[in-house]
Amino acid sequence: MSLTAPIVDTETVLSVENLSVYYGNFLALKDVNLSIPQHYVTAFIGSSGCGKSTLLRCLNRMNELIFGSRVLGKINYRGTDLYAPTVDPVDVRRQIGMVFQKPNPFPKSIYENIAYPIRINGYQGDVEELVEQSLRDAALWDEVKDKLKQNALSLSGGQQQRLCIARALAIEPDLLLMDEPCSALDPISTARIEELIQQLSQQYTIVIVTHNMQQASRVSQMTAFFNTTSDEAGSGHGYLAEYGSTEQIFSDPAQDVTRDYVSGRVG
Amino acid sequence: MTQIEPQNLLQDRTADSPQFQANLPERYRADRLFQAAALLAVLIALAVLVMLLGDVLITGWPRLFTDFPDFLTSFPSRRAAQAGILSPLVGTIWLLVLTALFAIPTGVGAGIFLEEFAANTRLAQLIEINIGNLAAVPSIIYGLLALQVFVRWMEPITGGRSVLAGGLTLALLVLPIIIVATREALRAVPSSIRQAGFALGTTRWQVVRDHVLPIALPGILTGTILALSRAIGETAPLITIGALTFIAFLPPLSPLIEGLRSPFTVLPIQTYNWISRPQPEFQNNAAAAIIVLITVLLLMNATAIYLRNRTQQIRND
Numbered sequence: 109m110s111l112t113a114p115i116v117d118t119e120t121v122l123s124v125e126n127l128s129v130y131y132g133n134f135l136a137l138k139d140v141n142l143s144i145p146q147h148y149v150t151a152f153i154g155s156s157g158c159g160k161s162t163l164l165r166c167l168n169r170m171n172e173l174i175f176g177s178r179v180l181g182k183i184n185y186r187g188t189d190l191y192a193p194t195v196d197p198v199d200v201r202r203q204i205g206m207v208f209q210k211p212n213p214f215p216k217s218i219y220e221n222i223a224y225p226i227r228i229n230g231y232q233g234d235v236e237e238l239v240e241q242s243l244r245d246a247a248l249w250d251e252v253k254d255k256l257k258q259n260a261l262s263l264s265g266g267q268q269q270r271l272c273i274a275r276a277l278a279i280e281p282d283l284l285l286m287d288e289p290c291s292a293l294d295p296i297s298t299a300r301i302e303e304l305i306q307q308l309s310q311q312y313t314i315v316i317v318t319h320n321m322q323q324a325s326r327v328s329q330m331t332a333f334f335n336t337t338s339d340e341a342g343s344g345h346g347y348l349a350e351y352g353s354t355e356q357i358f359s360d361p362a363q364d365v366t367r368d369y370v371s372g373r374v375g
Numbered sequence: 376m377t378q379i380e381p382q383n384l385l386q387d388r389t390a391d392s393p394q395f396q397a398n399l400p401e402r403y404r405a406d407r408l409f410q411a412a413a414l415l416a417v418l419i420a421l422a423v424l425v426m427l428l429g430d431v432l433i434t435g436w437p438r439l440f441t442d443f444p445d446f447l448t449s450f451p452s453r454r455a456a457q458a459g460i461l462s463p464l465v466g467t468i469w470l471l472v473l474t475a476l477f478a479i480p481t482g483v484g485a486g487i488f489l490e491e492f493a494a495n496t497r498l499a500q501l502i503e504i505n506i507g508n509l510a511a512v513p514s515i516i517y518g519l520l521a522l523q524v525f526v527r528w529m530e531p532i533t534g535g536r537s538v539l540a541g542g543l544t545l546a547l548l549v550l551p552i553i554i555v556a557t558r559e560a561l562r563a564v565p566s567s568i569r570q571a572g573f574a575l576g577t578t579r580w581q582v583v584r585d586h587v588l589p590i591a592l593p594g595i596l597t598g599t600i601l602a603l604s605r606a607i608g609e610t611a612p613l614i615t616i617g618a619l620t621f622i623a624f625l626p627p628l629s630p631l632i633e634g635l636r637s638p639f640t641v642l643p644i645q646t647y648n649w650i651s652r653p654q655p656e657f658q659n660n661a662a663a664a665i666i667v668l669i670t671v672l673l674l675m676n677a678t679a680i681y682l683r684n685r686t687q688q689i690r691n692d
Contacts, residue, residue, distance in 0.1 A: 175494075175495045198577070201575070202576025205574060206574035208567060208570060208574075212565075212568060224575070224585070225576070228577050229576055272571070276574070
């Protein structure tokens with residue numbers, strides 16, 4: 109299988125080498141090789157069950173919380189093997205933040221949602237200031253500045269998701285992982301989040317899983333297309349079919365499966 | 376109950392289609408039949424409860440309020456008119472406090488460990504099944520175990536048939552219930568909350584302490600209170616370990632160790648003792664004691680319901 113090597117003129121934050129993921133005996137994802145360039149938005153696309161969310165969760169070791177999951181291969185994060193026994197997953201997740209499919213604010217005040225990770229990670233500066241800054245970064249400050257004491261669950265779905273982004277940004281992560289962050293939102297909220305992702309990409313490196321191809325083409329510079337093999341028993345495993353610049357993947361993909369998928373002719 | 380008559384607007388069309396026999400009147404008849412059966416079941420349960428309570432109230436009310444609160448503040452006596460429930464009431468409170476003290480930290484701790492920390496191994500599954508089974512073991516079995524362990528083996532500490540041994544026995548009895556209730560309350564906390572915590576670089580204990588426990592706490596409290604209300608109604612295991620039926624003194628609060636090692640009695644045992652006597656005056660005493668016991672139980676259950684409603688309110692906010 110020939111993968112188009114991405115021509116990237118930037119530092120690599122994270123590189124995945126021969127990564128396979130099992131859930132019990134089930135092979136979910138096989139032999140993935142790819143690298144995430146700094147200050148880029150990298151999109152993972154592909155049909156359901158092809159392992160793109162699984163890969164995303166491996167990048168900050170969240171997959172370990174799923175019972176029975178096993179990771180083979182290597183993930184290199186700025187020169188460190190992420191899965192080395194000396195590496196503490198808590199530390200990894202502090203550096204590599206994550207935003208989930210469904211907004212999951214803590215059932216506490218808006219202020220406390222942001223202040224919590226700041227305090228827990230031992231921030232030495234002015235907590236209040238950093239809360240405000242994080243909310244500004246997530247384009248939420250103007251909407252919530254008068255009701256910081258209110259329960260976060262009183263916000264709309266789109267606001268809650270931006271609150272979750274602000275919460276992830278509050279501890280200044282090196283890399284931000286987003287697992288279908290707009291799939292539970294209406295088109296207007298989605299547009300706001302996409303706009304936000306574009307702004308954030310100036311400062312942050314972002315990896316986003318999405319089912320929405322227009323979204324991938326709008327927000328990302330790099331795209332990885334995942335596909336599933338199906339054997340006769342019907343239990344195929346996911347693999348990385350093609351990885352390249354978003355422009356190339358959408359206009360001139362090297363493989364037919366990619367072309368069929370991005371043009372909407374799946375099958 | 377209003378019954379909407381089915382208007383078969385599409386009768387003409389369905390009549391044309393022999394493969395579908397909707398037969399609505401027949402199905403609505405089945406509906407009404409089931410409704411009536413369910414209502415009957417509710418009425419039977421209610422009638423039994425009302426009869427039971429009514430009987431107890433009629434028999435016990437006058438005794439309870441003759442020279443109120445003498446009945447609550449007198450020791451048991453051979454003369455029914457002078458007999459009160461001071462020592463069993465105080466004994467019940469002692470046991471309640473001791474049981475809570477032993478069972479809540481252990482039970483809630485075990486529940487948290489099993490649900491949040493233990494890996495899902497075969498051993499954990501075995502433990503889970505066994506705890507489920509323990510919750511269903513007849514209470515007299517706990518009494519037999521406690522008689523050997525707390526009364527005989529641990530006599531140098533418990534002082535034998537003492538309040539302390541009773542508290543330990545009831546703690547043992549409600550422990551599985553508290554563990555199961557704790558686990559259920561923890562399981563009801565959405566896993567997205569835990570993931571949110573972990574993704575921010577928090578440790579497992581921080582996630583549990585700061586996010587999971589606060590959400591689960593009212594549920595845990597509700598389960599715990601219900602478990603304790605079961606404990607204060609228990610008679611069999613306490614008879615087994617030798618709770619007395621006639622106590623004319625209270626366990627001293629100071630020195631505490633002496634109080635803990637005092638013999639004791641509780642409301643259900645006193646009631647049992649009185650009810651087995653032939654004189655009608657003692658029957659009245661028993662009914663009055665039952666009223667007191669039921670009042671304590673109702674208060675505890677009301678607290679549990681209040682806590683549960685408050686959680687739902689927080690979740691709906």
